Amino acid sequence: MANEKNILQSLNRAIVEGRPEEAPRLAEEALAAGNQPLEIIEKACVPAIEEVGRLWEAGDYFLPELIAGAEAMKSAMNVLQQALKSSGQSLKSCGRVVIGTVEGDIHDIGKNLVASMLRASGFEVIDLGADVKAEKFVETAAREKADIIAMSALLTTTMLNQKKVIALLQEKGLRENFKIMVGGAPVTEKFAREIGADGYGQSAVQAVAVARSLLAGGGGGR
Amino acid sequence: MIDIRSLAEKKIFLLDGAMGTELFRTGLPPGHCPEAWNLEQPEKVAAIHRSYFEAGSKAVLTNSFGGNAVKLTKYELQEKTYELNFQAAKIARSVCPPGCYVGGSIGPTGKFLQPAGELTEDRLYEAFRPQAEGLAAGGVDFFLIETQYDLREALAALKAVRDVSPLPVWVTMTFNLTKRGYFTIMGVSPEVFVRAMEENAVEALGTNCTLSPADMIELIKQMRRLTSKPLIAQPNAGQPRLGEDGSTYYDQGPEEFARPLAELIEAGAMIVGGCCGTLPAHIEKMAEIVGSYSDKIG
Numbered sequence: 001m002a003n004e005k006n007i008l009q010s011l012n013r014a015i016v017e018g019r020p021e022e023a024p025r026l027a028e029e030a031l032a033a034g035n036q037p038l039e040i041i042e043k044a045c046v047p048a049i050e051e052v053g054r055l056w057e058a059g060d061y062f063l064p065e066l067i068a069g070a071e072a073m074k075s076a077m078n079v080l081q082q083a084l085k086s087s088g089q090s091l092k093s094c095g096r097v098v099i100g101t102v103e104g105d106i107h108d109i110g111k112n113l114v115a116s117m118l119r120a121s122g123f124e125v126i127d128l129g130a131d132v133k134a135e136k137f138v139e140t141a142a143r144e145k146a147d148i149i150a151m152s153a154l155l156t157t158t159m160l161n162q163k164k165v166i167a168l169l170q171e172k173g174l175r176e177n178f179k180i181m182v183g184g185a186p187v188t189e190k191f192a193r194e195i196g197a198d199g200y201g202q203s204a205v206q207a208v209a210v211a212r213s214l215l216a217g218g219g220g221g222r
Numbered sequence: 223m224i225d226i227r228s229l230a231e232k233k234i235f236l237l238d239g240a241m242g243t244e245l246f247r248t249g250l251p252p253g254h255c256p257e258a259w260n261l262e263q264p265e266k267v268a269a270i271h272r273s274y275f276e277a278g279s280k281a282v283l284t285n286s287f288g289g290n291a292v293k294l295t296k297y298e299l300q301e302k303t304y305e306l307n308f309q310a311a312k313i314a315r316s317v318c319p320p321g322c323y324v325g326g327s328i329g330p331t332g333k334f335l336q337p338a339g340e341l342t343e344d345r346l347y348e349a350f351r352p353q354a355e356g357l358a359a360g361g362v363d364f365f366l367i368e369t370q371y372d373l374r375e376a377l378a379a380l381k382a383v384r385d386v387s388p389l390p391v392w393v394t395m396t397f398n399l400t401k402r403g404y405f406t407i408m409g410v411s412p413e414v415f416v417r418a419m420e421e422n423a424v425e426a427l428g429t430n431c432t433l434s435p436a437d438m439i440e441l442i443k444q445m446r447r448l449t450s451k452p453l454i455a456q457p458n459a460g461q462p463r464l465g466e467d468g469s470t471y472y473d474q475g476p477e478e479f480a481r482p483l484a485e486l487i488e489a490g491a492m493i494v495g496g497c498c499g500t501l502p503a504h505i506e507k508m509a510e511i512v513g514s515y516s517d518k519i520g
Binding site: 058059060061062063064065067068103104105106107109131155156157158159160161163185186187188190191194195 | 251403432461
């Protein structure tokens with residue numbers, strides 16, 4: 001068996017370099033070498049997905065690399081979470097996010113990407129898909145006791161539906177129960193402020209930082 | 223047919239502005255398939271084309287941006303791909319004045335190719351082919367494969383068009399300005415894009431969407447250094463904002479939008495128009511500038 005450090009490093013590289021077919025095997029090997037699941041997550045996986053985010057921010061990575069990295073992270077985490085479960089432990093969630101593309105909008109590339117980056121970064125994500133009615137966002141968030149509602153829109157006409165969800169929350173007296181994040185190609189930080197959202201991310205990587213900051217009590221603007 | 227050579231020599235060619243923005247203003251409900259209006263509300267689509275011709279557009283683009291079979295599947299209209307595109311071309315043709323042109327718009331599918339997504343190149347080709355057939359049969363003068371971000375998808379659309387029609391094909395990709403320069407979201411650089419378009423002998427190429435006119439100048443300069451083909455520039459009217467009446471609008475009015483146009487043309491853009499948020503009023507302002515330009519070089 002290769003030494004412990006090498007295995008963790010290989011797993012780390014498999015995620016950074018986006019090899020989802022290799023990552024689960026390396027996670028298994030790391031477990032077989034006697035590493036605790038939590039240790040593997042903290043030492044290999046989390047730094048890896050953070051590195052993917054850094055490479056994206058630096059302009060070295062583009063969507064294909066980001067998607068591959070998130071996929072590799074997911075496939076490794078499946079193995080490690082299973083191992084955690086069998087040992088009676090569980091991973092502390094970073095927070096619970098209800099996400100979807102707003103009503104009237106079928107575009108889901110950005111939303112999917114944000115969902116997978118949030119998952120890869122330790123958030124619990126409830127993905128409502130595309131063309132999601134305001135009522136559904138609100139009902140689901142209330143039922144699931146979500147921390148964050150995240151909304152995507154690609155069209156200037158549908159981005160107004162992000163505001164509709166916020167209005168509905170206010171109407172039901174639920175606005176203070178959730179942090180609201182918005183994004184999507186036409187959405188800007190200014191627009192996010194104008195509609196009364198708490199946070200805006202320009203990319204899926206920024207969305208993770210914004211979600212963390214919002215739940216840590218900070219602002220969410222970038 | 224457009225004489226692309228004379229175009230490249232001295233004429234600045236004015237395209238139209240946004241179709242989607244206008245459709246929504248005319249009452250297209252959010253969530254409704256825009257291309258379905260080619261059958262349901264042809265007179266409203268025709269009125270938009272007419273307003274652009276009146277504003278000074280030399281060519282308009284058909285209402286078929288999302289008219290590929292992959293995207294139409296989301297509205298369960300994939301069986302009507304040919305028909306919706308045929309009608310799109312017919313409508314634009316019916317209001318096209320003599321000496322003006324109709325371009326067949328082909329946008330992206332909104333899905334990713336493997337391994338990032340599920341799509342294969344064969345599936346893409348099959349999605350674009352009936353669209354190209356419909357547009358050709360409906361009477362377009364040229365094709366504009368636009369707003370592309372993945373080179374492989376752009377090439378699949380190009381192949382589909384070439385296989386069904388001898389008409390000129392123009393291709394635009396959408397670039398973001400990153401810390402390392404201009405790239406599409408999939409990481410395609412202007413160099414890679416231009417080289418592929420040269421290899422595939424498209425009649426014109428360029429960029430649209432996302433960037434404002436001022437942000438497009440440097441990108442056009444870069445492309446100009448890489449190719450002698452006619453370059454297309456269709457910027458957005460700035461960024462969307464929330465209006466006091468609760469609707470959205472783009473923050474660059476016609477004046478502000480058209481101001482950098484001269485510099486964009488100096489940089490090498492030959493075929494200019496507007497993307498998101500541009501209205502006939504924007505095109506009218508551009509027409510004034512293009513007019514004075516043609517006088518100067520014509």
